[in-house]
Amino acid sequence: MKIRVRIILLLSSTFASLILVFSIFVYVLSSNYVFNDFYDRLKTRTNTTIRIELDHSEDKKYVKQFKEEYLEKLPEEKSVIVKLDKELKPLIRSGNNQENEFIQKVIQSRFSQDRNDNILKYGVLYQAKDNKSYVVYTSAKNMYYTKYKTYLRGLLISMFLASIVLIIIVSLWLSKRLIKPISDLSKSIHRIGTENLNFRIENNQEGDELGELIRTMNNMLDRLETSFETQNNFISNASHELNTPLTSIIGQADLMLSKDRSSEDYKSALGNILEQAEKLNKKTKALLFLAQTGFDGKKMTIESLRIDELIFETMETVNRIIPGNKIKFDFESLPENLNALEVKGNSQLLQLALSNVLLNASKYSDNEDVRIYLSHTKESISIHVQDNGIGIPPHELSHIYDPFFRASNTTSFEGYGIGLPLTRNIMRQHHGKILVHSVEDIGTLLTLVIPYKS
Secondary structure: OOHHHHHHHHHHHHHHHHHHHHHHHHHHHHHHHHHHHHHHHHHHHHHHHHHHHOOOOOOHHHHHHHHHHHOOOOOOOEEEEEEEOOOOOEOOOOOOHHHHHHHHHHHHHOEEEEEEOOEEEEEEEEEOOOOOEEEEEEEEEOHHHHHHHHHHHHHHHHHHHHHHHHHHHHHHHHHHHHHHHHHHHHHHHHOOOHHHOOOOOOOOOOOOHHHHHHHHHHHHHHHHHHHHHHHHHHHHHHHHHHHHHHHHHHHHHHHHHOOOOOHHHHHHHHHHHHHHHHHHHHHHHHHHHHHHHOOOOOOOOOEEEEHHHHHHHHHHHHHHHOOOOOEEEOHHHOOOOHHHHEEEEOHHHHHHHHHHHHHHHHHOOOOOOEEEEEEEOOOEEEEEEEEOOOOOOHHHHHHOOOOOOOOHHHOOOOOOOOHHHHHHHHHHHOOOEEEEEEEOOOEEEEEEEEEOOO
């Protein structure tokens, strides 16, 4: 069932139910009011009968005149006076059992009212000045109720049917207004494809849930566009990086096989082939490792380790790769509470991430001073690596995590463009993050943030 139909049915059924309940409520209350009003009329006539017939006051004639002039005659109106003995028993009993029962009710309760179909009665027990007791009651046919009930029932039914029609019309209009943004959103989504991922949905629903949904979808499109661009860059760069050594190997082999060569030529060619094969091997392994660390479901061994020990072990590894480097650790940045140095993670992966950062810092600063220092919060500890190297051009900072991407000012330095993407994947596996602040020709500050709760 479509949402629009559901909205129409929901609104119509809800308001129809409310109007029906309200109509029933009005009908019942109005009916009770009509009865109570008629009983009040009977009470007035009963009291008037007492003043005229039993209360021998001076204003008797005025009361009688008032009754004749102002109290209209009710349908089948009848006033009855029943004289009682000293034991409050009727001196003359009626042949009608219902009337006798009503008189007994009046005697017992001092006043009472009764209804038999449309015939209503109201009676009181009255003690005259001569200490004689009487039951005085008035009965009449309530024609007002019959007419009022018929009129009110017809009016309520007509209003109910008219309300249903009006509710359906309003529901159709409301559903169209409510569904229109969703329909527009659906049309906009249909326009999005791989060829126009830069398209964004116009958000005219700011401040409501639909606006939040559109913002979320636009954010998702941002991520998808970035992912597609990264994938395209990866394919382009990977093809270039892998094809270059392969082309060199194939070309060298073809050249050697084109005619007989000397042993020295063969040795030189094999050396070149071996060198290119080693480069190809390194790039392939880097690609595989990058793919593995990018898989969130990959299992890894988690253990408790100390950040200072991790840094010193990594520095030893870097010293073997780049002898004479000027990487220094700032011991003054060690926290007073050494428990703040303890985190949970995979020692080998974190060493690999940190070694990539230290090697890059030393390489791109021409082995100038590189400073390592620490900072920590309640949630995490951060390793900061500061160099004074070539930095990264500002317009290229957004691409530093693209595999095989290398900044335009790094052409004179050897590298594959795998280090930072690999480091970011490792930090993500540890629920951490990598932050980069760089100024071209001044230096780079790179921060590895490692949470205490991995």
